[in-house]
Amino acid sequence: IPVVGQFKHGFLVFAAVVVSAMVMSDRKKAYWICLVVCAFIFAGHVLACRSAWGAEYGIAWLFSDATNFIRIIQLPLFAMAFITFFRRADGCWDAVEKGFFIALCIIFACEAVSTVTGTDPHTYPNKSLGILGWFYFANSQSAILCAAVPVALCMVMKKEKPAATAIFCAAVFAVLFMFGTRLSYLGALIIGFGTVLTWLLVKKLKWPAAVTILVCMAACLALVQVSPWYVNQSKHQEILAQKQADIDSLVQQGKNEYGADDVEYLRPAYEKYLGGLVDKYGLERVAERYGETTDAEKIVNVRRLRIEYCSMLMEDAPVSVKLFGLPLDSLTYENYVYDVENDYHGIFFLYGGAGLAALAVFLLYFVVIITGALIKNPKKYFTVEAGAVGIALITLFLHSYFTAGVLRRPNASFYFSVCLAAAYYLVKIREEGCPVEHVRG
Numbered sequence: 074i075p076v077v078g079q080f081k082h083g084f085l086v087f088a089a090v091v092v093s094a095m096v097m098s099d100r101k102k103a104y105w106i107c108l109v110v111c112a113f114i115f116a117g118h119v120l121a122c123r124s125a126w127g128a129e130y131g132i133a134w135l136f137s138d139a140t141n142f143i144r145i146i147q148l149p150l151f152a153m154a155f156i157t158f159f160r161r162a163d164g165c166w167d168a169v170e171k172g173f174f175i176a177l178c179i180i181f182a183c184e185a186v187s188t189v190t191g192t193d194p195h196t197y198p199n200k201s202l203g204i205l206g207w208f209y210f211a212n213s214q215s216a217i218l219c220a221a222v223p224v225a226l227c228m229v230m231k232k233e234k235p236a237a238t239a240i241f242c243a244a245v246f247a248v249l250f251m252f253g254t255r256l257s258y259l260g261a262l263i264i265g266f267g268t269v270l271t272w273l274l275v276k277k278l279k280w281p282a283a284v285t286i287l288v289c290m291a292a293c294l295a296l297v298q299v300s301p302w303y304v305n306q307s308k309h310q311e312i313l314a315q316k317q318a319d320i321d322s323l324v325q326q327g328k329n330e331y332g333a334d335d336v337e338y339l340r341p342a343y344e345k346y347l348g349g350l351v352d353k354y355g356l357e358r359v360a361e362r363y364g365e366t367t368d369a370e371k372i373v374n375v376r377r378l379r380i381e382y383c384s385m386l387m388e389d390a391p392v393s394v395k396l397f398g399l400p401l402d403s404l405t406y407e408n409y410v411y412d413v414e415n416d417y418h419g420i421f422f423l424y425g426g427a428g429l430a431a432l433a434v435f436l437l438y439f440v441v442i443i444t445g446a447l448i449k450n451p452k453k454y455f456t457v458e459a460g461a462v463g464i465a466l467i468t469l470f471l472h473s474y475f476t477a478g479v480l481r482r483p484n485a486s487f488y489f490s491v492c493l494a495a496a497y498y499l500v501k502i503r504e505e506g507c508p509v510e511h512v513r514g
Contacts, residue, residue, distance in 0.1 A: 094154035121393035155494030170228035196253040203253025212478025219260035219468035227461035235281035246289035253301030265290040271460030317369035382411040398425035416480040446500035
């Protein structure tokens with residue numbers, strides 16, 4: 074019931090924003106095209122799943138797919154709504170900067186209080202590593218931090234107050250460093266290097282700000298071996314070594330029992346670590362997919378396990394499912410969820426080639442207009458604001474490729490939508506000497 078309630082409230086906010094934007098917009102055709110494409114993909118998905126799974130694809134499965142689909146379409150529709158708001162209201166960019174800054178302050182406060190009170194759940198709870206704060210799903214929170222920091226940092230640097238810039242830089246780099254994911258650590262370096270380079274190219278970089286950022290980056294690099302992500306990886310390697318010894322023992326046991334000339338010798342190891350795949354698809358097929366490997370790093374890799382499960386499920390499905398995707402509930406087998414941990418893989422497996430193609434076209438449009446504007450007139454369009462949004466988008470694309478924490482998580486995809494809309498505003502709407510209120514909506 075709480076989950077249903079959260080979904081209902083989130084959906085009402087989403088619907089209210091999109092409907093109000095459509096009412097305000099003079100370009101309603103774009104909204105209708107997007108809605109028709111979404112409806113076509115979901116209708117094709119439902120028909121394909123119903124045809125392939127029959128009565129098993131009932132109300133429960135349909136509801137799971139519908140709620141998941143609504144989460145996904147929030148990215149394009151929120152982006153379009155924010156573009157409309159940028160067109161129709163003056164001061165939207167200032168509101169984005171201030172909004173991201175306030176969001177970061179709230180995050181800082183939550184992380185500080187949760188740490189002091191000992192209630193921080195940690196980014197890696199099984200190892201008590203990383204400062205997560207009272208937030209849900211570490212990869213999504215990492216994406217939010219990496220999106221908000223460069224935009225808020227741009228706002229602070231424009232104030233040209235060295236003390237405020239130094240304090241804010243120290244805070245954001247510390248948060249990204251202590252958060253503990255590899256992408257938050259990489260994000261700190263991308264944000265630092267990208268910000269310095271942007272301000273240097275537009276000839277607005279002041280040495281106090283440059284020194285502050287470079288010192289923060291140097292500290293991150295110097296302390297890498299005590300960073301949560303590095304410690305986590307070290308512990309992971311220790312665990313991996315133990316599992317490799319166990320796998321070697323099981324493989325030898327299999328050879329003693331079945332001989333080394335048949336894949337049966339892999340059964341003890343594969344049934345222990347890839348039991349769901351072996352039960353569903355058989356040892357020979359799984360062994361072929363894994364190249365008959367005995368490497369623990371490949372066998373115990375959860376990301377690969379889930380991708381292999383979904384890949385084989387998709388291979389066995391009819392063409393219609395390949396076009397429009399698998400039911401979300403079909404990714405659970407023997408009470409284990411095989412939903413993949415990478416966003417773009419997830420879009421393909423759940424909504425097929427059609428869903429992935431539609432998303433790719435939408436995102437590619439923004440890449441094209443940004444690239445085109447920079448090629449056409451770099452002096453006009455390459456501003457400190459554009460650089461901040463570009464850095465945010467780079468980190469969001471990285472998170473969406475390497476994790477499942479953005480495209481199907483509205484808390485993070487919301488920031489993605491805002492950044493896409495801001496990029497559109499900076500290269501399509503805002504003109505030199507032309508206030509935003511003078512541009513048609």
